[in-house]
Amino acid sequence: MSPKKQEYVVGIDLGGTKIYAAVVDHKGRILGVGRKRTKAELGFETTVERMAVSVKEAVAEAGVDYDEVIAVGVGSPGPLDLKRGTIIETPNLGWKDAPLKASLKNLLKRPVAIDNDGNVGLLGEFAYGAGHGCRDMVGLFIGTGIGGGVIINGKLLHGFNENAGELGHMILNPEGPMCGCGTRGCLEAFASRLAIEREIRAAVAGGAAAAIFDNVEKPDAPLRSKRLSEAFAAGDAAVVAAVEKSARYVGYGVASLLNIFNPEVVVIGGGVVEAIGEPYVRLVKQTASQNVFKIALRNVRIVAAELKDDSAVLGAAMLAWQKAYK
């Protein structure tokens, strides 16, 4: 499997707001990167062209010859049709039946592999990060929404319609808050960044003091991770309560996942986890440990993601290596 000459792949993390491309070598080292805004509102074809530009920038920065790039992998919002290589539908990009794989292959002249962002993030952590060396692994990525993925016996779980791993949509209370997916009380509706923001704003509307909105130019603008991180560190009570609630619910979700999958590693990542850090992971672990069969915890690691922003590009790169060498 080890490449004999200079060979590289490109991983692309296609997000709702940003495109992030990276040239990666066979050891998982990032040699050059390219970034663009997604601008999904300008249409699918425009975004694909911007992805191609990001790839060219990453290749230029890496200083490699494009002939040495043998495949491209992409992590994309889903649901995806993996057989046809299309994005079936995605609320935060606004496209339907978008032929991601074919269009990108056409522009880049390379084999292209795609998978959804949760799977790709997990694959990155599995191959190069917190799950390195394990065989059975589950991941939750807590950001604007909550993505997830499952690896069983070293392989991503895709399921009958290739849409397994929607771990953010476990129901944690059927009478809970409405989720973006239309169901009440999904993990995402309790614990995502949007859920945290909603909790904080409700507390403030109810009269709680929250310095997080003081001296801010646009208090109604979406709450970014940096401000959340600072307010949590400063001990802003409404913020601490909302973040802790998120971590507790993620902990309940992890408890369920431990009883369901009995994995070796549970990795917790995404913008919220990066912003809050160790206190968040600790509360997840504590809540999970108190609500699960002891045997499902034996020698099991519940850990923070290690690759931060790079888990998806590195997972996408791993997809590309798998495509090139399968």
Add this chain to the structure above:
Amino acid sequence: MSPKKQEYVVGIDLGGTKIYAAVVDHKGRILGVGRKRTKAELGFETTVERMAVSVKEAVAEAGVDYDEVIAVGVGSPGPLDLKRGTIIETPNLGWKDAPLKASLKNLLKRPVAIDNDGNVGLLGEFAYGAGHGCRDMVGLFIGTGIGGGVIINGKLLHGFNENAGELGHMILNPEGPMCGCGTRGCLEAFASRLAIEREIRAAVAGGAAAAIFDNVEKPDAPLRSKRLSEAFAAGDAAVVAAVEKSARYVGYGVASLLNIFNPEVVVIGGGVVEAIGEPYVRLVKQTASQNVFKIALRNVRIVAAELKDDSAVLGAAMLAWQKAYK
């Protein structure tokens, strides 16, 4: 893999109250059965001897020669240590570190394979029942407790410590009723036969009329499936409400499992489902369908178990065939 001469296996369903053994041929036909009470309170060795007697009875009823029985499979309450072949601990049998596999092998002089009851029930339905021909399948068995199992790509999911598939202990509301496992709001605490009984008794204590306790010799005795079935059919309001609540919560659990695994088949079985039948399964399907991503439902079957009381012995028989021919 197909047996060349007359060969049979014995499957044993070890339950909290009953031992059920069956001689099974390579087509999954039951040729003879033996039944005994478990009498776990008399100690592990006594129960194992009773299992051996059940096997002998089944062999006699089948009219086969014991020399033609090539292996024995057992479905047991868990958690189990599959490598050591022991029951680690089980509240409703009261044993600890019980060497099930070794003791049974010693008495029966045959290779013995064991797995937990949920897995074995699912394996029976997979091999000979509702899941025949599929590759990815999830099962929930609603009885006194709630067992479960997962088959991925044709194989039982065991996990890192061999205790995956505890689907009855998904958390469906962290502030819900206390479960026997010590966690609040597990699916089992909302939907098992014991949960249904608790709901009915609470409604009656609150003044609801419930004919289910009229003209009954011992109204405080555990509620058996037959009485539950009759009272539901008669439209006893407290009973209907409690059963429908159980089915709705199983439906929420199935929705989560569809989003997590995206299986091809979800099978719903166990004493409660057998007692209530189609109305129960219909409500499970309806609730699940309303709370899941549409793509995770495409061509997916949510069906009642087909083998009734025989799913575990037939699954145990399949374990035995796998043991004999691996």
